[in-house]
Amino acid sequence: MIVRSHPIKTGMPEAAAKYQPYPQVALPDRIWPTKTIDKAPIWCSVDLRDGNQSLVDPMGHDRKARMFHLLVDMGFKEIEIGFPSASQTDFDFARWCVEEGNVPADVSLQVLVQCRPELITRTFEALDGAHKPIVHFYNSTSELQRRVVFAKDVAGIKQIATDAAKMITDMAAKVGGGYRFEYSPESFTGTELEVALEICNAVTEIVRPTPDNKLIINLPSTVEMATPNVYADQIEWMCRNLDNRENLIISLHPHNDRGTGIAATELGLMAGADRVEGTLFGNGERTGNVDVVTLALNMFTQGVDPKLDCSDIERIKEVYEYSNQMIIPERHPYVGELVYTAFSGSHQDAINKGMKALKQANKPTWEVPYLPIDPRDVGRSYEAIIRINSQSGKGGIAYIMQEDYGINLPRNLQIEFREDIQRITDEEGKELPSKRIHQHFLERYVEQPGARIKFVDHHTYPVGDHKGLRVVAAEITDRGEAKRIEGKGTGPIDGFINALSIYLGVELSVADYSEHSLQHGSNAAAIAYVEVEHPGGTLFGAGINTNIVAASLEAIVSAANRVLETRGK
Numbered sequence: 001m002i003v004r005s006h007p008i009k010t011g012m013p014e015a016a017a018k019y020q021p022y023p024q025v026a027l028p029d030r031i032w033p034t035k036t037i038d039k040a041p042i043w044c045s046v047d048l049r050d051g052n053q054s055l056v057d058p059m060g061h062d063r064k065a066r067m068f069h070l071l072v073d074m075g076f077k078e079i080e081i082g083f084p085s086a087s088q089t090d091f092d093f094a095r096w097c098v099e100e101g102n103v104p105a106d107v108s109l110q111v112l113v114q115c116r117p118e119l120i121t122r123t124f125e126a127l128d129g130a131h132k133p134i135v136h137f138y139n140s141t142s143e144l145q146r147r148v149v150f151a152k153d154v155a156g157i158k159q160i161a162t163d164a165a166k167m168i169t170d171m172a173a174k175v176g177g178g179y180r181f182e183y184s185p186e187s188f189t190g191t192e193l194e195v196a197l198e199i200c201n202a203v204t205e206i207v208r209p210t211p212d213n214k215l216i217i218n219l220p221s222t223v224e225m226a227t228p229n230v231y232a233d234q235i236e237w238m239c240r241n242l243d244n245r246e247n248l249i250i251s252l253h254p255h256n257d258r259g260t261g262i263a264a265t266e267l268g269l270m271a272g273a274d275r276v277e278g279t280l281f282g283n284g285e286r287t288g289n290v291d292v293v294t295l296a297l298n299m300f301t302q303g304v305d306p307k308l309d310c311s312d313i314e315r316i317k318e319v320y321e322y323s324n325q326m327i328i329p330e331r332h333p334y335v336g337e338l339v340y341t342a343f344s345g346s347h348q349d350a351i352n353k354g355m356k357a358l359k360q361a362n363k364p365t366w367e368v369p370y371l372p373i374d375p376r377d378v379g380r381s382y383e384a385i386i387r388i389n390s391q392s393g394k395g396g397i398a399y400i401m402q403e404d405y406g407i408n409l410p411r412n413l414q415i416e417f418r419e420d421i422q423r424i425t426d427e428e429g430k431e432l433p434s435k436r437i438h439q440h441f442l443e444r445y446v447e448q449p450g451a452r453i454k455f456v457d458h459h460t461y462p463v464g465d466h467k468g469l470r471v472v473a474a475e476i477t478d479r480g481e482a483k484r485i486e487g488k489g490t491g492p493i494d495g496f497i498n499a500l501s502i503y504l505g506v507e508l509s510v511a512d513y514s515e516h517s518l519q520h521g522s523n524a525a526a527i528a529y530v531e532v533e534h535p536g537g538t539l540f541g542a543g544i545n546t547n548i549v550a551a552s553l554e555a556i557v558s559a560a561n562r563v564l565e566t567r568g569k
């Protein structure tokens with residue numbers, strides 16, 4: 001036993017004292033907890049802007065273009081393509097989208113800009129000729145940023161927003177309209193609600209949105225600072241109090257600093273938001289933007305069409321990894337390499353039974369334990385749903401033998417074979433691939449390379465006038481030497497086991513027998529399983545042959561060899 005000389009410190013009380021609790025929202029009559037999400041929001045991808053600005057090496061043209069095509073194919077109708085006034089790459093990409101991007105008529109390009117005149121002018125140059133683009137302007141409104149970044153009071157910060165709103169709407173009007181607008185009180189979650197409301201209302205008053213050209217008010221959780229219910233309260237409060245609500249689209253833009261971006265977004269939608277900005281698999285500043293694929297598939301699991309096509313999740317993953325030059329972890333919801341895989345025995349058993357029940361029931365609804373969605377709905381196969389290691393059980397092994405090789409092991413053989421596999425996985429301490437499990441089965445039960453007895457052939461003939469009784473004469477080899485053995489029984493199995501018992505001097509009988517075909521077609525092979533009782537217990541053997549009787553007799557020989565092994569013969 002190790003005895004510590006110092007007591008273990010519990011917690012970190014001194015450091016915790018540096019932080020303040022986030023204030024609750026006074027909204028005792030909140031109604032969002034009573035709501036459910038029953039339709040998809042308007043989706044806006046910010047991969048090419050917020051996602052891009054967080055990368056070690058931001059995207060060049062090729063990486064952006066590939067991502068852009070994917071986003072269009074997935075069905076995004078609003079795509080923030082960059083911050084064109086910030087870099088030549090983003091400017092050129094905006095021009096490429098407008099001139100060569102083949103942007104469908106129902107897709108709006110969106111660009112971000114700060115509330116600074118020279119940047120706004122450049123932004124309009126970038127969008128010249130675009131169809132219904134969205135100019136997204138923002139300024140920080142939080143108490144902290146007002147104080148330490150801008151050194152301005154609320155009026156000063158509001159002025160930044162309203163000046164920009166005026167300039168942007170004037171410039172759009174000058175070129176004959178056709179623009180849409182979005183305003184973000186950036187760092188909204190660090191802004192007092194009354195201040196955010198005042199600034200948003202001031203912007204709305206200038207933009208003068210209409211039913212045909214609504215203003216997007218984006219309420220970002222720029223930094224996620226509190227539990228998701230607090231964000232939902234903030235959204236419901238804003239939805240209730242904003243002027244001209246009917247001509248506004250309320251948008252969420254959650255980040256994931258506390259790891260609850262998904263929950264915050266879902267509760268925000270319940271609280272009345274219409275739109276979500278996020279990125280594929282949640283790339284973005286720090287711990288990321290909210291992951292729109294997970295959001296969409298969460299809706300999907302509730303029977304709601306997410307209006308985003310995630311049916312080829314491997315392509316989405318591939319483009320994500322190429323364009324962002326990042327790897328998706330194995331446990332990432334819906335897409336990770338391991339998220340449809342069970343290694344543990346009881347999960348495998350339940351999945352195995354669930355899959356069988358689903359096939360038999362032939363119902364349109366999905367219900368398989370431990371698999372919240374059908375992997376095929378996102379283009380994944382059933383191949384990896386069960387993998388074998390030392391945590392696995394007989395159900396998982398049986399599933400692999402059935403699915404990968406069409407071998408339907410009888411229950412008692414599953415128990416026997418599992419012990420064998422468990423020995424190997426414990427010894428090796430690693431996953432045992434399906435191919436090796438199959439190989440091991442063939443070696444142990446069918447091919448038996450070093451075994452003493454081999455079956456060669458047999459024939460039967462009647463025993464005088466004894467009705468129903470036949471003699472089975474079989475050729476076998478014993479340690480390579482040809483032998484002819486004989487026994488009596490009601491059929492070939494019965495007679496053959498009698499012949500072997502006499503020849504080996506060991507009392508053998510059949511405790512269980514089953515068989516099934518292995519492939520379809522005229523020269524289909526069959527597999528036979530025989531559980532043989534012997535003085536020390538029972539043991540299984542298996543045989544594979546195009547002739548079912550031969551397969552059965554081979555199975556008996558296989559079991560007999562295993563009996564001999566236990567007796568050291």
Ligand SMILES: CC(=O)SCCNC(=O)CCNC(=O)[C@H](O)C(C)(C)COP(=O)(O)OP(=O)(O)OC[C@H]1O[C@@H](n2cnc3c(N)ncnc32)[C@H](O)[C@@H]1OP(=O)(O)O
Nearest residue numbers: 053083085086087114115116138139140149150160186222
């Ligand atoms: C939460 C978000 O994701 S916001 C988006 C952030 N994304 C990016 O910043 C990526 C692209 N940005 C850039 O390439 C650069 O920051 C640029 C080109 C936009 C600006 O570069 P620079 O002019 O060199 O400015 P820099 O960013 O260092 O400084 C910001 C200045 O703009 C002011 N500012 C910052 N944001 C805003 C805003 N939204 N509106 C008005 N002024 C702003 C700051 O107060 C600061 O003013 P100061 O010079 O008087 O101190």
Ligand SMILES: CC(C)C(=O)C(=O)O
Nearest residue numbers: 138184186187220222
């Ligand atoms: C520009 C804004 C919307 C942003 O990215 C954020 O606040 O996180």
Ligand SMILES: [Mg+2]
Nearest residue numbers: 050220222253
């Ligand atoms: Mg952001």
